[in-house]
Amino acid sequence: MKKRESNILKNMANKMIKNIFFIFFLLSCSQAQVKSRNLTQTSFGPIPEVFEEIEVGGLKYIKEGKTKVHHLSATSGLQFDGENFLAIADDELFLGILKYNKETRHLEIGRPLNLFPTRSALPKNENERKKIKPDLESLVYLGSQLYLAIPSGSTENRNIGVLIDLHAMSVQEVNFTPLYKEIKRNYFSELNIEGAALYEDTLFILQRGNGSTGTNGLIQLNYPLFLQQIKNNGTINRKVINKAQEIFLGKFKKVQLSFSDLFITEDGNMFFLATAEDNKSTYTDGEFKGSVLGMLTKLENEQFAVKWNIPFKKKIKAEGIWIEAKSDLYQVYFVTDNDNREVSGKMYQLDLPQSWTK
Secondary structure, three states, X not given: OHHHHHHHHHHHHHHHHHHHHHHHHHHHHHOOOOOOOOOOOEOOEOOOOOEOOEEEEEOEEEOOOOOOEEEOOEEEEEEEOOOEEEEEEOOOOEEEEEEEEOOOOEEOOEEEEEOOOOOOOOOOOHHHHHHHOOOEEEEEEEEOOEEEEXXXXXXXXXXXXXXXXXXXXXXXXXXXXXXXXXXXXXOOOOOOEEEEEEEOOEEEEEEOOOXXXXXXXXXXXXXXXXXXXXXXXXXXXXXXXXXXEEEOOOEEOOEEEEEEEEEEOOOOOEEEEEEEEEOOOOOXXXXXXXXXXXXXXXXXXXXXXXXXXXXXXXOOOEEEEEEXXXXXXXXXXXEEEOOOOOOOOEEXXXXXXXXXXX
């Protein structure tokens, strides 16, 4: 009898241990707060708990023929042409062109290039401005001094992007309406595109999951066909869609993370920015908790997943990223959205060892 009771107690203890391990497993999978993943021990040491970014400067501009300095506040996309940083903002009608000295890290006051020359100026009132702004959220380099500013598609008024030719200093509107209708119908009903990058023959765009469903995603478009449609009539339709998938980002400080930009290096490494904003709307802003820099990796089944994501030390809303390979480092530049037109968005920089991408 004693032996039987001993076996029963032993089995109960084993079950309790298994249940405890299972609970810890579920808690670790919930990702209630983003933690760094120590993927590898390199000569640079382990991947850190947080990134310590360096502030480069504020983004400001002066209109042609004027002397007043204006703020470029809600910056959302970033590129570099070898001499100038190029920045768009989601509540402006122009491209900011800001000369930058890499040696001294000096960012000059920029000049604007009007992207919508036939449109009237946006109203100063915040609510009225929000209703009719083009909401450009991504800036992609296409080669040969061509850049594409991509709209969010979060409302019917936010479907028009712009092809920018910096050599000719000319612009062409691009209509994303048919494409976005198809994506909303079959993939992401609460559409909010906030990130894009070109790699080989694929244009990758990111779905920001800041709506009620909280669904982040990655959509792959056929770039040669995409470019042909721009040349034909400037309207992009569903035929360019190759595939789409959801991507789980987890939470930061108990708030769902959502994509805010994407950059793919020449060797194919995919980096993203994501922010934690406590709301369930693709239209309004919520309480902001922080941002992370992360990396996507391609799995054996051709799907993509998060390899790692790490918070920034400062509480900054990072929404535009550009990266340059330097020997054994990636120099990462990113800009912020201040949600306040009276304050300049800021540019930051950090060094990322290339070994962390292995």
